[in-house]
Amino acid sequence: MTKQKITSSEALAFHLEPTPGKWEVTATVPMTTQRDLSLAYSPGVAVPCEAIAENPELAYDYTNKGNLVAVISNGTAVLGLGNLGALGSKPVMEGKSVLFKRFADVNSIDIELDTEDPDEFIKAVKLMGPTFGGINLEDIKAPECFIIEQKLKEEMDIPVFHDDQHGTAVICAAGLINALHLSGKKIEDVKIVLNGAGAAGIACIELLKAMGARHENCIVCDTKGVIYQGRTEGMNQWKSAHAIKTDLRTLEEAMEGADVFLGVSVKGAVTQEMVQAMAEDPVIFAMANPDPEITPEEAHAVRPDAIVATGRSDYPNQVNNVLGFPYLFRGALDIHARAINDEMKIACAEALAELAREDVPDEVAMAYGKSLSFGRDYIIPTPFDPRLIHMIPPRVAKAGMDTGAARRPIIDMEGYELSLKSRMDPTANVMRGIHARARKAQARMIFAEGDDPRVLRAAVQYQRAGFGKALVVGRDADVKAKLEAAGMGDAVRELEVVNAANSRHLSQYKDFLYKRLQRKGFDRHDVHRMASRDRHVFSSLMLAHGHADGLITGATRKSAYVMELINHVFDADAAHGAVGVTALLHKGRIVLIADTLVHEWPDEQDLATIAERSADVARHMGLEPRVAFVSFSTFGYPDSERANKMHIAPQVLEQRGVDFEFEGEMTVDVALNTTAQEAYPFQRLSGPANVLVVPARHSASISVKLMQEMAGATVIGPILAGIDNSIQICSTNATANDILNMAVLASCKVG
Numbered sequence: 001m002t003k004q005k006i007t008s009s010e011a012l013a014f015h016l017e018p019t020p021g022k023w024e025v026t027a028t029v030p031m032t033t034q035r036d037l038s039l040a041y042s043p044g045v046a047v048p049c050e051a052i053a054e055n056p057e058l059a060y061d062y063t064n065k066g067n068l069v070a071v072i073s074n075g076t077a078v079l080g081l082g083n084l085g086a087l088g089s090k091p092v093m094e095g096k097s098v099l100f101k102r103f104a105d106v107n108s109i110d111i112e113l114d115t116e117d118p119d120e121f122i123k124a125v126k127l128m129g130p131t132f133g134g135i136n137l138e139d140i141k142a143p144e145c146f147i148i149e150q151k152l153k154e155e156m157d158i159p160v161f162h163d164d165q166h167g168t169a170v171i172c173a174a175g176l177i178n179a180l181h182l183s184g185k186k187i188e189d190v191k192i193v194l195n196g197a198g199a200a201g202i203a204c205i206e207l208l209k210a211m212g213a214r215h216e217n218c219i220v221c222d223t224k225g226v227i228y229q230g231r232t233e234g235m236n237q238w239k240s241a242h243a244i245k246t247d248l249r250t251l252e253e254a255m256e257g258a259d260v261f262l263g264v265s266v267k268g269a270v271t272q273e274m275v276q277a278m279a280e281d282p283v284i285f286a287m288a289n290p291d292p293e294i295t296p297e298e299a300h301a302v303r304p305d306a307i308v309a310t311g312r313s314d315y316p317n318q319v320n321n322v323l324g325f326p327y328l329f330r331g332a333l334d335i336h337a338r339a340i341n342d343e344m345k346i347a348c349a350e351a352l353a354e355l356a357r358e359d360v361p362d363e364v365a366m367a368y369g370k371s372l373s374f375g376r377d378y379i380i381p382t383p384f385d386p387r388l389i390h391m392i393p394p395r396v397a398k399a400g401m402d403t404g405a406a407r408r409p410i411i412d413m414e415g416y417e418l419s420l421k422s423r424m425d426p427t428a429n430v431m432r433g434i435h436a437r438a439r440k441a442q443a444r445m446i447f448a449e450g451d452d453p454r455v456l457r458a459a460v461q462y463q464r465a466g467f468g469k470a471l472v473v474g475r476d477a478d479v480k481a482k483l484e485a486a487g488m489g490d491a492v493r494e495l496e497v498v499n500a501a502n503s504r505h506l507s508q509y510k511d512f513l514y515k516r517l518q519r520k521g522f523d524r525h526d527v528h529r530m531a532s533r534d535r536h537v538f539s540s541l542m543l544a545h546g547h548a549d550g551l552i553t554g555a556t557r558k559s560a561y562v563m564e565l566i567n568h569v570f571d572a573d574a575a576h577g578a579v580g581v582t583a584l585l586h587k588g589r590i591v592l593i594a595d596t597l598v599h600e601w602p603d604e605q606d607l608a609t610i611a612e613r614s615a616d617v618a619r620h621m622g623l624e625p626r627v628a629f630v631s632f633s634t635f636g637y638p639d640s641e642r643a644n645k646m647h648i649a650p651q652v653l654e655q656r657g658v659d660f661e662f663e664g665e666m667t668v669d670v671a672l673n674t675t676a677q678e679a680y681p682f683q684r685l686s687g688p689a690n691v692l693v694v695p696a697r698h699s700a701s702i703s704v705k706l707m708q709e710m711a712g713a714t715v716i717g718p719i720l721a722g723i724d725n726s727i728q729i730c731s732t733n734a735t736a737n738d739i740l741n742m743a744v745l746a747s748c749k750v751g
């Protein structure tokens with residue numbers, strides 16, 4: 001698989017922009033009028049306060065407690081980086097909070113406590129109990145973490161869960177069930193070596209023993225080597241419980257003939273010699289973060305028969321607690337659980353293991369840009385698998401209900417699963433699918449406006465994110481200076497700068513252009529000048545000759561101007577069926593609007609073509625198209641000459657016999673709102689429209705910009721559809737990220 005290179009400057013920029021950190025708080029109630037204020041605050045707020053004081057259970061109804069989890073750390077074991085202190089751990093904790101939201105729609109805030117004293121820590125967390133529906137402890141070193149978790153579990157009436165212990169153990173167990181299944185070994189028989197006897201290590205080995213691994217077959221190591229009976233150095237009661245009678249003293253000795261290696265220690269703790277000495281079909285879970293005990297490349301170089309997993313997302317088999325904590329808490333919160341007990345953890349591990357053995361739906365394979373099927377490189381579901389949200393929490397919730405952990409059991413399990421499906425934001429999956437397809441396409445993308453810093457940023461990101469090769473049109477010295485000024489001096493050597501002066505194909509381009517334009521009033525001299533001087537024309541010529549796979553431009557000049565130049569080389573116009581489609585992403589919805597670029601005032605035939613091209617784009621984005629022809633009238637009322645073409649266009653489409661849903665004409669609310677649709681029982685859309693064909697380019701532009709400015713919608717486009725070549729025109733106020741999105745779309749050849 002293509003490994004994505006991430007630089008330190010990118011990581012810092014990601015955390016700095018658009019605002020420092022990774023999350024913010026938004027209100028879920030209106031706060032605009034005097035009445036809102038009276039309800040949300042004094043005097044209205046007194047009513048729920050008193051109700052909750054009388055019956056604390058009502059806090060789950062009248063406050064956000066029931067869907068709020070605290071991620072709490074003191075920073076004493078930040079990933080595998082060691083003790084970075086409370087503040088130093090904040091980026092990881094913010095990250096965990098965001099993962100809670102992204103994967104399971106759990107609201108979460110991070111809290112960093114500046115203390116290494118377990119009693120102080122316990123007291124602080126306990127006092128916060130009323131605020132939260134659950135507590136996720138994170139990156140607290142052993143053995144303090146054991147004391148802290150145990151005490152808080154005893155004293156709090158909400159789930160307290162140390163993720164590094166149990167989250168890791170659950171995922172490790174799920175992965176191991178499947179790895180052993182593949183290597184044909186049984187957990188009772190395998191010799192397991194665990195390196196790292198801290199939070200994660202102790203919990204992993206305890207869970208595996210509970211699942212059948214034999215005490216005498218498990219060798220645990222730490223910084224002092226093997227934990228054997230009688231050892232006194234660096235010991236504690238949790239390690240002692242796993243000490244065995246043995247003469248082995250070092251990890252190297254322990255690894256001889258081992259079937260399974262589990263690493264939750266530090267980067268590079270395992271050597272190739274150690275791996276070489278393992279038994280046949282060894283299982284190696286090198287889970288230290290951010291860098292594993294040994295890389296899959298190193299392990300496979302000496303043992304091609306090994307099944308290897310790491311904690312990282314850029315290798316296959318990511319054994320990482322991100323697969324666990326969001327879904328464990330989702331299930332626990334939804335039954336208002338008092339705790340997350342062992343049965344709930346085991347249910348989670350089994351559900352994950354089963355899911356990996358199931359047939360992988362196309363949408364998952366598409367999102368990852370490769371086919372995934374149960375085997376050595378796919379023993380555990382991938383974090384972006386959209387089935388996790390509706391398949392794991394119900395199993396956790398059921399186990400909690402069966403074992404008395406639920407305060408409010410779920411009655412309608414089927415309804416619960418459906419509600420989980422609709423919790424997740426579909427736009428994220430669509431974007432992921434597009435990115436994965438682009439990565440697979442590895443397109444050579446021309447960024448025509450190499451003198452613009454936004455374009456340069458996008459080009460650098462395009463290449464560094466592994467989408468393909470970025471070809472930047474510009475003058476070498478200028479590109480270099482701009483990159484340096486933008487703090488990306490290190491990218492100078494990475495990007496290929498192309499221009500008329502360094503092109504071997506210029507005379508070929510000139511001849512081609514002259515042939516196209518000689519009967520359109522251009523003389524040879526003008527044409528040659530244009531080919532070599534105008535970057536839009538030069539870029540188009542490169543694309544037309546197959547010297548690149550896609551073109552992205554329009555960030556510096558108005559789109560009509562750019563289109564005119566591009567059309568000297570291509571036939572990307574209305575007469576040839578070109579259409580501009582813009583995608584609006586907002587509040588978990590995606591709506592495409594067309595035509596935003598090519599047709600000024602389309603007639604009914606054009607409108608039908610626009611619908612067809614837009615439906616293609618929708619399918620490319622992974623959406624099943626539901627097209628609405630929108631107007632200010634609905635099904636003929638009010639009758640108006642201006643709305644007439646919108647009334648007729650669906651009939652034209654009907655005659656063309658297309659294979660997608662369409663309807664019209666209708667107002668936007670009828671198109672997008674199923675309740676409004678009920679007033680028209682004869683209408684044929686099976687749900688809200690996701691493609692809006694609008695009467696003219698001005699209405700398209702107004703709608704898009706209104707959504708962008710007023711609602712803060714994400715705008716992708718206009719996507720130029722209906723032409724063979726992959727050209728995307730971005731807008732002059734596009735950000736580097738918008739330009740990158742357009743390049744990615746161009747690269748997966750949408751349209």
Ligand SMILES: NC(=O)C1=CN([C@@H]2O[C@H](COP(=O)(O)OP(=O)(O)OC[C@H]3O[C@@H](n4cnc5c(N)ncnc54)[C@H](OP(=O)(O)O)[C@@H]3O)[C@@H](O)[C@H]2O)C=CC1
Binds near residue numbers: 163
């Ligand atoms: N993939 C995943 O999902 C997860 C991975 N991890 C990773 O596991 C590692 C440990 O985390 P955690 O348990 O929270 O941390 P702890 O600080 O609680 O424990 C660390 C343990 O690793 C041991 N150790 C450190 N260096 C070595 C070494 N060179 N050889 C052998 N043992 C060593 C320590 O030994 P001693 O006791 O002698 O000090 C200690 O037992 C980290 O790298 C972390 O990123 C953690 C959670 C989840």
Ligand SMILES: CC(=O)C(=O)O
Binds near residue numbers: 079288
């Ligand atoms: C993944 C995780 O929680 C860790 O490495 O600490």
Ligand SMILES: [Mg+2]
Binds near residue numbers: 139164
């Ligand atoms: Mg952790």
